Amino acid sequence: MGRLADWAGTLKRDVLALWLAARDKRTPLAAKLLAGGVAAYALSPIDLIPDFIPVLGLLDDVLIVPAGIWLVLRIIPEPLMAEFRTRAGELADKPRSTAGLVFVLAIWLAAAAALGMLLVP
Template structure:
């Protein structure tokens, strides 16, 4: 296998582990509240089957996943003390099944429904 393919697979495994670590950080009381909110938003977006830009849109559909999730993870990692995040990474490595963020999916659906409702209200001058 080419070296770049091995590196890409390793990067994907690292991102998957870090998404789970961010999810754990969002649920841990030792994480500062503002960082917990950011971590919850990043984890919900990464684990949600609903994307900001749908994947069927050429280039942009995958570009948002390649930018938003890694940049969000970097932000959360920088805001959490290194020893604490190392603990989250170790715990994430032990989790066999990928967690499903039903709450995150619900939040994204509610935001989209609110956006559609507001658009309809503004378009029909009901407000």
């Protein structure tokens, strides 16, 4: 259980570090875009797959976010990422992502519209 808690803490710190990386002018453009997308999704107050759906609801927390973090870590230079991680550890409040909220809501609305088109002749 201790290792799992440590892993979760590392994930939270890395998401905040990506949030910082997306706003830093020293971050390469591709990394900035990917970091911004991963951070926006992870910090969004709602999930693409709601957590109350058995098994699937936890996939984004267990697979999608860590995979996104892994991809970004491969692009951002290690010394720069170490600086972002240090700054992320010092942040007291976790930011919220309005962009992530809008993105997830847009996907849900598009899915609802597509389902409505299929069901209504």
